[in-house]
Amino acid sequence: xxxxxxxxxxxxxxxxxxxxxxxxxxxxxxxxxxxxxxxxxxxxxxxxxxxxxxxxxxxxxxxxxxxxxxxxxxxxxxxxxxxxxxxxxxxx
Amino acid sequence: xxxxxxxxxxxxxxxxxxxxxxxxxxxxxxxxxxxxxxxxxxxxxxxxxxxxxxxxxxxxxxxxxxxxxxxxxxxxxxxxxxxxxxxxxxxxxxxxxxxxxxxxxxxxxxxxxxxxxxxxxxxxxxxxxxxxxx
Numbered sequence: 001x002x003x004x005x006x007x008x009x010x011x012x013x014x015x016x017x018x019x020x021x022x023x024x025x026x027x028x029x030x031x032x033x034x035x036x037x038x039x040x041x042x043x044x045x046x047x048x049x050x051x052x053x054x055x056x057x058x059x060x061x062x063x064x065x066x067x068x069x070x071x072x073x074x075x076x077x078x079x080x081x082x083x084x085x086x087x088x089x090x091x092x
Numbered sequence: 093x094x095x096x097x098x099x100x101x102x103x104x105x106x107x108x109x110x111x112x113x114x115x116x117x118x119x120x121x122x123x124x125x126x127x128x129x130x131x132x133x134x135x136x137x138x139x140x141x142x143x144x145x146x147x148x149x150x151x152x153x154x155x156x157x158x159x160x161x162x163x164x165x166x167x168x169x170x171x172x173x174x175x176x177x178x179x180x181x182x183x184x185x186x187x188x189x190x191x192x193x194x195x196x197x198x199x200x201x202x203x204x205x206x207x208x209x210x211x212x213x214x215x216x217x218x219x220x221x222x223x224x225x226x
Contacts, residue, residue, distance in 0.1 A: 004104045011111035018118030048145035071172035078179035
């Protein structure tokens with residue numbers, strides 16, 4: 001059981017590190033935004049995994065808030081990117 | 093006693109599957125060539141991974157009320173994930189943030205071309221109007 005939990009933690013850690021790598025390297029801001037979305041999803045899953053590991057249900061509200069507000073950053077950045085792109089097209 | 097162990101094991105295996113999907117998203121982010129295919133990889137753990145983790149929490153707590161409390165989490169994620177994915181995909185297409193040679197079919201190209209021509213025409217009309225007004 002402990003081995004399985006450790007394996008789960010290792011997989012989550014690897015996923016987070018890969019997402020951070022893409023945030024740092026990402027050629028465009030959209031790649032960074034997608035990667036930070038994955039990081040946030042991983043965070044939600046880790047909060048849930050911690051509840052299973054320690055056998056409590058106190059952080060369910062945190063999962064709820066994270067899941068319902070994850071959309072804002074992505075939508076704001078996506079809007080901004082398309083508008084900025086249109087204005088540079090007009091300048092050309 | 094054995095059923096207890098079985099439920100615990102089921103919970104941990106669900107967690108492991110969720111973590112595996114998360115890792116798949118991470119690998120996809122690093123390995124895939126352009127923003128649109130990275131978007132495809134990123135959406136895997138958002139719904140199915142969350143379903144696995146929610147199932148694990150409910151199995152560990154062994155209560156339906158916990159599952160009921162976790163349903164809004166899943167509901168919000170299922171409602172908002174397509175919106176953000178749609179916005180990113182739209183912005184990614186319009187900024188040319190994809191590799192043309194990897195595409196088999198581009199059904200959106202004609203529509204975007206028509207919309208661009210349309211907006212350019214109306215913009216040109218507005219310009220000429222203001223010119224004649226001056």
